[in-house]
Amino acid sequence: MKLRFLIRLGARIGIALGFLAAVIWLAFIPSPKEPPYTFVGAWGGKGHAPGQFDDPTGIAVAGEEVFVADSRNDRIQVFDLQGRFKRQFGSAGAAPGQLGRPMNLAVRDGRLYVAEYVNDRIQVFGLDGTPRAIIGGPGSGPGQFNAPGGVALAANGDLIVADFYNQRVQQLKADGSFVRQWGRTGVIGIGAGQFNYPTDVAVGTDGTVFVADGYNDRIQAFAADGAFSHKWGGPLAMNVFGPFPGWFATVTSLAVDGRGQLFAADFYNHRVQKFSADGTFLTQFGSRGEGRGRFEYVIAVAVAADESVFAVDFGNQRVTRWRPQADSVRDPRP
Amino acid sequence: MLNGKLIGRRIAVTLGLALFASNALAQTAYRIQVDGLACPFCAYGIEKKLGAIAGVARVETDIAAGTVTATMADGATMDEASATRAVQEAGFSLRGFEALGQAAANGAGAGAK
Numbered sequence A: 001m002k003l004r005f006l007i008r009l010g011a012r013i014g015i016a017l018g019f020l021a022a023v024i025w026l027a028f029i030p031s032p033k034e035p036p037y038t039f040v041g042a043w044g045g046k047g048h049a050p051g052q053f054d055d056p057t058g059i060a061v062a063g064e065e066v067f068v069a070d071s072r073n074d075r076i077q078v079f080d081l082q083g084r085f086k087r088q089f090g091s092a093g094a095a096p097g098q099l100g101r102p103m104n105l106a107v108r109d110g111r112l113y114v115a116e117y118v119n120d121r122i123q124v125f126g127l128d129g130t131p132r133a134i135i136g137g138p139g140s141g142p143g144q145f146n147a148p149g150g151v152a153l154a155a156n157g158d159l160i161v162a163d164f165y166n167q168r169v170q171q172l173k174a175d176g177s178f179v180r181q182w183g184r185t186g187v188i189g190i191g192a193g194q195f196n197y198p199t200d201v202a203v204g205t206d207g208t209v210f211v212a213d214g215y216n217d218r219i220q221a222f223a224a225d226g227a228f229s230h231k232w233g234g235p236l237a238m239n240v241f242g243p244f245p246g247w248f249a250t251v252t253s254l255a256v257d258g259r260g261q262l263f264a265a266d267f268y269n270h271r272v273q274k275f276s277a278d279g280t281f282l283t284q285f286g287s288r289g290e291g292r293g294r295f296e297y298v299i300a301v302a303v304a305a306d307e308s309v310f311a312v313d314f315g316n317q318r319v320t321r322w323r324p325q326a327d328s329v330r331d332p333r334p
Numbered sequence B: 001m002l003n004g005k006l007i008g009r010r011i012a013v014t015l016g017l018a019l020f021a022s023n024a025l026a027q028t029a030y031r032i033q034v035d036g037l038a039c040p041f042c043a044y045g046i047e048k049k050l051g052a053i054a055g056v057a058r059v060e061t062d063i064a065a066g067t068v069t070a071t072m073a074d075g076a077t078m079d080e081a082s083a084t085r086a087v088q089e090a091g092f093s094l095r096g097f098e099a100l101g102q103a104a105a106n107g108a109g110a111g112a113k
Helices: A004-026 A326-332 B004-023 B040-051 B080-089 B102-113
Strands: A036-044 A056-062 A065-070 A076-080 A085-089 A102-108 A111-116 A122-128 A132-135 A148-153 A159-163 A169-171 A178-182 A200-203 A210-215 A219-223 A229-231 A251-256 A260-268 A271-275 A281-285 A298-303 A309-313 A320-323 B031-033 B056-062 B065-071 B096-101
Touching: A004 A085, A004 A229, A056 A309, A056 A320, A065 A102, A076 A102, A102 A298, A148 A251, A159 A200, A169 A210, A200 A219, A200 A251, A210 A251, A210 A260, A219 A251, A219 A260, A219 A281, A260 A298, A260 A309, A271 A298, B031 B040, B031 B080, B040 B056, B040 B065, B040 B080, B080 B096
Parallel strands: A056 A102, A056 A298, A102 A148, A148 A200, A251 A298
Antiparallel strands: A036 A320, A056 A065, A065 A076, A076 A085, A102 A111, A111 A122, A122 A132, A148 A159, A159 A169, A169 A178, A200 A210, A210 A219, A219 A229, A251 A260, A260 A271, A271 A281, A298 A309, A309 A320, B031 B065, B031 B096, B056 B065
């Protein structure tokens, strides 16, 4: 009698757990709405020669050129869209034109913006490598940085900077004067508008500011007026990491394409994820490894006007190029 | 005979002083073990914080091994409390702190990433 009761109880618990798992799956694990991207090619390899990298950490595309932050070589390398080396600039140091661990990059109106992690500044270059301006310096005050990880440009030319160790995102005028910040300086948090080591930023086609909230394993979005808009990444986007679609294991880079869709480098998951601006999961590509279409920690992502996606494969010391499958290119989705 | 003893003693004293000086001025290095050291944001952060400690000449990270090697300027040393503080400021916990011998210190740079 007692055994039958226990068996029935066990069965009911099993059914309840299965139901719960199904609910969680449906609620928190979205299905792809596009096919994955196709691997086209890769270039690089570890070293110091032109075309080789020692910790590539950032990438940006300007027209027909790809700019790569070659961090331990303290230089920027420039390639054509097929990966042929064109030129390089920068060397180790803190003087104008020199670099201290360049990280995520941004390009706008013929200028390259470089987040310098060790020099605690944003350096602006002409696309030919001519140093144009230095913005910010070390510290935690307004307009100062403690290891900036990434930079983006608003439509009015303001800089948006992921201020990694200050646990905040700053908006500055082009001359470096302070406009506003998101997050409390030096304070880690998991609530809306709080950060846990922000690594990069991107600006949407409507002015939305997207923040790669690195170790909160999520993306946060703020309207152009600065108000918190939405967030996503794992259950309730509250610092839950995982390998499922739409989840993250440390977001390290963001890029927005011409249609306002967002690409995220999902570092420890060895993949790039693509979302619509409202955070809807669209597709993902890449998996761990050394071969074609594989990543050993993907750290940065950029998208070209022709919809090619360039992803930096940190551990394999290379840049990879991807293309959307033909049907997804012809099928503009919201 | 007396002169020979004196010369021998002076040679011994000179050699001893030279040995002492070479040890005192040798570059000391420390191997610091840190958990979860896979991303460059973390590695560069630790390098930056350790590099800010007085006397540190060079910091090199081996991400795969999860170790950081800090090489000091001639005659400088680092205490574990300073290393612990720097690693914590970088967002990590220190798991090991080991002073390397001079030979190991000289070889550390070549082997490190």
